[in-house]
Amino acid sequence: MMGYVNISSLILGLIAWILPVYAMMSHQNKRAMLSIVSISLCGVSLFLQLVHQYYLVRLEDWGALADTIGAVVFAAAALLLITIALNVVSFKKGRPHSVE
Numbered sequence: 001m002m003g004y005v006n007i008s009s010l011i012l013g014l015i016a017w018i019l020p021v022y023a024m025m026s027h028q029n030k031r032a033m034l035s036i037v038s039i040s041l042c043g044v045s046l047f048l049q050l051v052h053q054y055y056l057v058r059l060e061d062w063g064a065l066a067d068t069i070g071a072v073v074f075a076a077a078a079l080l081l082i083t084i085a086l087n088v089v090s091f092k093k094g095r096p097h098s099v100e
Contacts, residue, residue: 002052002055019037020038024090024093038087045079053069
């Protein structure tokens, strides 16, 4: 069952990136909802990584924990920063421009 945690985290992270891109191409009234779902999926994806790390600690598999923690931290940071950036771009693109 724990093998599905990493796959689920990856899939949810990818969906968190796809939703803002879709929002940029869709109608403006959906952007806020898609952004909320995107950020929520990012949070769930990060939570699943914490669950997996907790599982490794419970097993006392210190070698696996030591071997993977650097990649997990890098991937989590990338997921979070890219998700935020995509959602900001989606909102900026959706705002009407003022005419002066």
